[in-house]
Amino acid sequence: MERARKNNPEYRSALTEFGVAKEDRVQSRAALLPNLNYNAGFLYTEGNGTPAARFIANNGVHEYISQGNVHQSISLENIADYRRRRAAEAVAKARSEIAARGLVVTVVRTYYGFVVAQRKYATAQRAATEAQRFLDISQKLEKGGEVAHSDVIKGQIQFLQQQRDLQESELEMNRGRLDLAVLVFPDFNENFSVVDDLQLPEPLPPFPEVQAAAANKNPVLRAALAAVQEANQEVAAAWNGFLPALSLDYFYGIDANQFATRAPDGTRNLGYAATATLQLPVWNWGANRSKLKQAGLRREQARVELNFAQRQLLGNLRTFYEEAQTARLQLESLNQSADLATDSLRLTTMRYQAGESTVLEVVDAQNTLTQARNAFNDGQARFRVALANLQTLTGNF
Structure with missing residues (x-):
């Protein structure tokens, strides 16, 4: 699992989305707090023989600006946006967990698919050996005149x-080895072995506990x-677009004709200033109303998806639990069938020789023995996959 988590692109993509959503939340939180900047500038204006210079908008021929600026924006829209980002982070976190649980199912299916493929290969080897043994027996009996040549042909x-x-x-x-190598190794390494731990599992917990x-x-x-929470905050942000926004600024430093803390006459250049700006939205050609309608549509869709997710959870939980329970109950029967098929082949061969x-x-x-062994192996893998599917809904238990 650790190898698959490092190399699976779908899982890594989900983690990346979670990381991006987390940083979005950090950035939106920072937008709610005061920020500090430093401004430095120099303005030169053509002189006209007076201290005011040629352009009345400028304060002199030479103007030096060196100030620290503390800025704070106060807006209910920003607060709603922060809450929306926080909900989006929760969505991304949940989706990363969905991807992690889905990866478990993929690994379980691929891993035990390879284990079962190895078992089936061993079963096929035993079946081929048994077929060769029976062919030898039929040929010997034919030479002794005990069976017809048709038995030898059937054996062949x-x-x-x-x-x-x-x-x-x-x-x-x-093929199973290659599938597993692609899933867990970054360098496509085929030189590995797996542990066959397909044993009879413990019973499932009661359904109320799983529920x-x-x-x-x-x-x-x-x-x-x-x-749904994210959509609600998007609606709140859209509503707040109709409300005023306040910005505050505090400046400290110099804005003088000399780059110095004091003027030539000894006057102190260092000082501070503060501004407050209230912005009132008046008309923007219906953009805010469109944003509100857009957010309402997304909220309605989120509610529909939540309702569907609740219904789907109930249906999938019952289906996955019953599938795992059925697979678990069939294992003992499949194992018994394989044992009986082994005895049947042994006794039938002895009766044929007699x-x-x-x-x-x-x-x-x-053929019955081969089918019974393969069915038992498939049944064990089926239970592991069914259990992994069930745990995508419940987590480990």
């Missing part, structure tokens, strides 16, 4: 079929709730 057909199945299972095993975990730990529901069964019964017993 079965042997060739098992060889083809062996090649197919090897192909599937190699409670889903209600408290489901990231999809959290993302939908946070999206002349009490036909070649078709032996071939059928061989």
